Amino acid sequence: MKRNILYFTAPQQVELREEILPAPGTDEVLVETVCSAISAGTEMLVYRGQFPRIADTHDNLSSNLNYPLVYGYACVGRIRETGKHVNKALLDKLVFGFHPHSTHFISQASSIIFAPDSIPAETCCFLPNMETAVNLVQDAAPILGERVLVLGQGIVGLLVTSLLKEFPLETLVTSDCYAIRRKASLDIGADHSFDSESTHEQDKKKLANDFKTADITTKRHLVYAQNFDLTFELSGSPSALNDAIAMTAFSGRIVIGSWYGEKKAPIDLGSTFHRSRIKLISSQVSTIAPELSGRWDKARRFEFAWEALRRNQPQKWITHRFPIEEAGKAYQLLDEKPQETIQVIFEY
Numbered sequence: 001m002k003r004n005i006l007y008f009t010a011p012q013q014v015e016l017r018e019e020i021l022p023a024p025g026t027d028e029v030l031v032e033t034v035c036s037a038i039s040a041g042t043e044m045l046v047y048r049g050q051f052p053r054i055a056d057t058h059d060n061l062s063s064n065l066n067y068p069l070v071y072g073y074a075c076v077g078r079i080r081e082t083g084k085h086v087n088k089a090l091l092d093k094l095v096f097g098f099h100p101h102s103t104h105f106i107s108q109a110s111s112i113i114f115a116p117d118s119i120p121a122e123t124c125c126f127l128p129n130m131e132t133a134v135n136l137v138q139d140a141a142p143i144l145g146e147r148v149l150v151l152g153q154g155i156v157g158l159l160v161t162s163l164l165k166e167f168p169l170e171t172l173v174t175s176d177c178y179a180i181r182r183k184a185s186l187d188i189g190a191d192h193s194f195d196s197e198s199t200h201e202q203d204k205k206k207l208a209n210d211f212k213t214a215d216i217t218t219k220r221h222l223v224y225a226q227n228f229d230l231t232f233e234l235s236g237s238p239s240a241l242n243d244a245i246a247m248t249a250f251s252g253r254i255v256i257g258s259w260y261g262e263k264k265a266p267i268d269l270g271s272t273f274h275r276s277r278i279k280l281i282s283s284q285v286s287t288i289a290p291e292l293s294g295r296w297d298k299a300r301r302f303e304f305a306w307e308a309l310r311r312n313q314p315q316k317w318i319t320h321r322f323p324i325e326e327a328g329k330a331y332q333l334l335d336e337k338p339q340e341t342i343q344v345i346f347e348y
Contacts, residue, residue: 001021001030001104002018002019002020002021003018003019003105004016004017004018004019004102004103004324004325005017005019005070005100005101005103006070006072006100006101006324006327007068007069008046008067008068008070008071009067009068010067010068011047011048011049012047012048012331012332012335014047014327014328014331016324016327021104021106022106023081024082024083024086024106025083025106026085027083027085027108027109027110028086028106028108029079029081029082029083029090029095029106029109029112030080030081030082030104030106031075031077031078031079031095031097031104031105031106031107031112032078032080032103032104032348033075033076033077033101033102033103033104033105033348034076034077034094034121034347034348035121035122035125035345035346035347035348036072036074036076036101036102036324036345036346036348037074037125037126037129037343037344037345037346038072038074038101038330038331038343038344038345038346039072039073039074039128039129039155040154040155040334040338040341040343040344041154041156041236041258041259042071042259042261043071043072043331044334044335045261045262045263046069046071047334047335048335049067050261050262050263051065051261051262070100070102071100072099072100072101073099073100073128074096074098074125074127074129075096075097075098075099075101075102076094076095076096076097076115076121076122076125077095077097077104077105077121077348078092079091079092079093079095079112080092080104082109083109086109090109093114093115094114094124095112095114096112096113096114096115096124096127097111097112097113098128101324101327101346103324103348113127113302115306116306118310119306119309119310120315122318122345123309123313123314123315124309125315125345126155126159126314126315126343127302127305127306127309128285129156129159129314130159130309130312130314131285131301131302131305132156132159132257132285133156133159133160133162133163133305133308134163134304134305135283135284135285135288135301136156136160136232136234136255136257137160137163137164138289138292138296139255139281139283139289140232140255140283142167142169142230143229143230144167144168145168145169145170146169146170146229147169147170147171147173147229147230147249148164148171148173148229148230148232149173149174149175149230149231149247149248150164150174150185150190150231150232150234151174151196151231151232151233151234151235151240151243151244152175152176152232152233152234152235152236152258153175153176153182153185153234154176154181154234154235154342155314155317155342155343156234157174157181157185157232157234157235158181158184158185158188158342159308159312159314160232160234160257161174161185162188162308162312163308165188165189165190171191172189172190172191173190173192173193173194173228174190174193175193175194175195175235175243176193176195176196177195177196177197177339178338178339179339180319180339180341180342181342182195184317184342196240227249228247228248228249228252229248229252229253230248230252230253230254230255231244231247231248231252231255232254232255233255233256233258234257234258235258236258236259236260236263237258237260237265238258238260238264238267239266240258241254241265242265242267245267245268245269245272245273245276245278246272248276249276250276250277250278251276251277251278251279252276252278253279253281254278254279254280255283256280256281256282257283257284259284288301314343317342317343318342318344318345319340319341319343319344320333320340320341320343320344321344321345321346321347322344322345322346322347323346323348324346324347324348327346330344330346
């Protein structure tokens with residue numbers, strides 16, 4: 001049979017190509033895609049040609065990348081054919097696959113992830129980002145009563161915020177340069193969300209004025225300037241690491257979940273950082289932290305991610321839906337007008 005699959009052919013160029021798919025192997029299934037989600041972080045690096053040309057044995061998806069290439073990892077669809085060793089009862093089951101944007105894909109039956117009956121297809125698209133969010137929070141290990149800052153409120157940032165809201169924290173503050181995402185963050189229940197593009201001096205003046213007129217409960221939430229116990233850097237901007245350092249307390253932790261690709265920025269590791277004993281934690285979902293791997297595996301983490309999706313219903317953050325035939329328009333929107341978007345998906 002034939003399928004249409006999306007290719008990134010050069011910076012800011014994509015095209016849909018028709019390819020022939022073989023019949024499923026004996027232990028394989030053929031999946032017809034229902035929807036797939038664009039990762040506004042990693043995929044935009046691929047779209048803009050900002051991905052690193054490296055080999056990473058822990059992350060096959062994002063290593064050894066060169067144009068033309070297929071990319072994507074959030075396909076949801078239904079099983080339409082099965083190999084002869086696969087149970088026919090699986091036909092029409094809704095499944096998730098870490099596959100590029102494509103009308104159909106073939107997968108080993110053992111590597112497909114079956115969606116719980118009560119979770120709709122659009123929600124399933126968020127599974128990889130929720131798994132990432134779970135991994136980030138586990139690596140951070142928030143402590144009762146901590147003051148926490150999340151820089152970046154894209155999908156991963158919003159999912160992290162939603163998980164952190166379930167903790168008994170003293171303060172949960174977020175930041176993003178786009179108003180639509182700050183509003184979504186406040187809707188989750190963040191205590192405050194500030195514009196990451198305003199200067200620190202502007203922030204300090206505003207916070208000082210807010211503090212003067214605030215009641216005692218609000219004053220507890222207006223904690224900035226090297227006062228956060230735990231900071232997440234999820235903005236995708238390497239320069240934001242300087243902001244994280246500036247706002248993290250003595251002996252605090254900074255969890256770095258952004259993939260910067262080839263983007264670089266000078267990082268100030270001078271006097272403040274040097275004397276503050278701040279711990280920088282690199283967090284990436286391809287592996288499980290060694291201290292957890294004796295009790296946690298990928299299956300357990302996925303099970304928890306499904307339950308978190310059920311609780312948080314992130315499909316409310318889908319701002320745009322495009323047919324796969326209009327993929328170029330979707331990426332152009334994310335490239336030129338990201339301030340209008342939260343999550344963009346393809347429909348098939």
